Amino acid sequence: MRRFLISLAIVAAAAGSAAADEVPGFALVVGSNAPGPGQERLVWAEDDAREVAELLEELGGFEKGRVTLVVRPSASKLMAEVAALEARVRAATADGKPARVVFYYSGHARANALSLGAEEVALAMLRERLLAVPATLTVVVLDACQSGAFSRTKGVEPAADFSFNSRSRLDAQGVAVLASSTDSELSQESDFLRSSYFTHHLLVGLRGAADDNGDGRVSLDEAYRYTYHHTLTATAATAVGSQHVSVEVDLKGQGEIPLSYPQKATTTITLPAAAEGQVLVERLPARAVVAEVHKAKGTTLAIAVAPGRYQVMVRGATRLLRCSAAPGRTPVTVVLDDCASEALVDATAKGGGAGLGPRWHVSAIAGLGAGRRDGYIDRLEDFGYRRLGPVSPQLGVHVGRRPHPNLLVGGELMLIGGGEWRRDTEAMPLRLKADTVALGAFGRAETPHGRIVLYGQLGAGLALGMTTFIDEVGASTKETFPGIYGAAALGMDFWIVRSWGLTLRLTGSYAPAIDNLLGDQHDGGLITVGLGAVNRR
């Protein structure tokens, strides 16, 4: 999967950073989780867009009403919003006043276009339209795979080492493009961060973490260096691989370009000495990340924040602690024993193909089916028995873990109803009931198609056949028969929401376990059609 994450910071012209504060700003923030053909649905792109829009209003100096948030637009809708942005800027600059524009996109993209579900918007056309907006300074931030290609299409001079030469070359007018990855890399989402790596660190930086000189403002330079370093470090350990934030500038002028003005912290959240691991602090309810630090055991750590409600997550080696904190005028100390503890979930890789996605997969399924004739059945009929009912029920539970995006392995437990046979007598009828329980392992190969996942599955293990015989006076005799089983299935999962869905499955099972005194063996397996629920996490 690819996303274009566009973070934005627009600074006024030669008047310098102070003047930039007074330069009216207009922003168009776009986020779309919708997958295109062959792409997997994104999870956090639209949320990231909302947080960026909130940050622009909260810390970016943008007035309310001048930040337009568009979620999951069509191609025509997106271009219409760009046109509307141009119109507003043109009206604001009609008397020659400067204006700053931000365009932010978070979603899927291919090498030369943004992917908006089934539609696309060519990068070249988008760039042309954005540059046609009569803004003094335009910042484009793209969070998507191969987003570095946005600038490359126009041949803008790349910033080979922006962190060292940005100040010497930075002007206050023009275009700055911050891309989440190079034109050949994938951009990634993280279920742990509940965001993309790039957007997360950019927002953390803009909220103050990137303020190296402590002047209360985060410049484009500071934000880029912070985001570059933290994104590279975080993605180096993922299965998809390293992600290098790229920047392209075409700026004129002098001075720093402030991107945000973080609020001055007036209280603190303190982590106790026993806390150890990577700490993430989010302000609620927006879940805006305000701090991300590494905490060592043995010393306390105070994090300066504004009064409000926060969630503090402490990620250790194997567990994640989620803690609540609501510092007001007085600081608060996190009590680890009051925190919710959960096992770590691997980061979801985001790129051109499917990532591992949720690792665990659980399904429960019920079905009806019919068995096959065998010598045991023939013998029963020879002895005058007839079957009650043409079909038998089957219940199954599967728990699997994903070692590969398209593979699932795990264990299964099935209860295969064997039916009931009956022979009338002069007294009470003779009855035989037979069922089989199977326990074993399975492997599944999957092919996702948006919400639908098609799969083929094989399973094998141990079976236990169980019979109950009731004689003509009502006395019952129970017997058990150990054996083996095998099963093959074709099915389809339909994911209604991210974690829950329905599954439809055609299963054939083979479980020759039940014997009689005459040497006949019964295959308790069935051919069933089943429907059930699935959950992944």
Added chain:
Amino acid sequence: MRTRVPMVAIALACGGATQCGQIIDDRGFDLWCGESLCTWVLEKGEIAPAATWHPGDRGVELLGDDTAISQMTPVEASDGTCVRFTLVADVAEDAEVRLQMDVFGDGSAETDERIPTSDWRKLTYLVRMPDDYSGVRFRIAKRGTGRAVLANIGAEIAGDAECTTPAVAVSRPDGAFCAVDADCASGQCYEWPGEWKDVCGGCDADDDCPGGELCTIGGPAPGWLAVPSVCVPPGAHANGLRCLRDAECASGRCVAGVCGECREAADCGGAACLPATAVAPARCDRGRGAGATCFTGADCDSGVCSGAPLTGCDGRLDRVCDVDADCPGELADPDLHSCATVGFAGGTCQ
């Protein structure tokens, strides 16, 4: 008047003398009365329950080297003429097991098939019955010491098209319906009054009887057969027995088809003549005190009438019997029919 109640009229809800097509009772050998089967007659030898495909589903093992079991069934021509016989058998090589069918149950088997050596194989036999038959005894006999276990024996009426062999040849016993003399073992097929078909029997008219004997209605006969005619000396029938003419009765009076004491009061010397009914012959009312003549205890003040018991099917005089099996319908529904004491011939109040 003697009548023979068609078996079909007293058949079960499924119609005919079969239980919804099944001819044999307890086909699975599930009902045991002690060491014997409840619905199969152990003619000789010993039998025991034996496990089959499951310990709880038992068949019957024919023990020893000369064992036979049989079951008389009321199946008749109106049920069908093609019989499918099936059984599951485990028969050892050194056991000779034979399946026999005795049409009319007269003791002579019309079919005799050897059941081959079998390892719990299901065997099927189709037999074309005569167009007009009533009653079949199924008999299974074993010779030899080898193991023989039978399970799930069934006999049912099949479609006529399934039986492709000629009908079994039957020499009909007395009481069996017939068309011509050659049908009968006696060589005599008579048009018998009261029956809707001709019947194999001992006589057709007095001329068929020797030495002045009279041709009349005979005595007890199996319930699946009509009561054949017999030759009897004049006056041989006591009061209460069926008759056709006065000369057959010891009293000289055949009243309403039953030998009785009187026909009118004048026959009773002034006493009243009680009329004949289905359960009592015509008789004089000579009081109810001790010593008075009676037919049943109801005729006596003491309620006790002693004499030679006279038994009839379902407690009626229209068909004499010795055992329950002499009564029509008893095989199909033993709860409804039985041979019971009707009264006492020459009875005296006690």
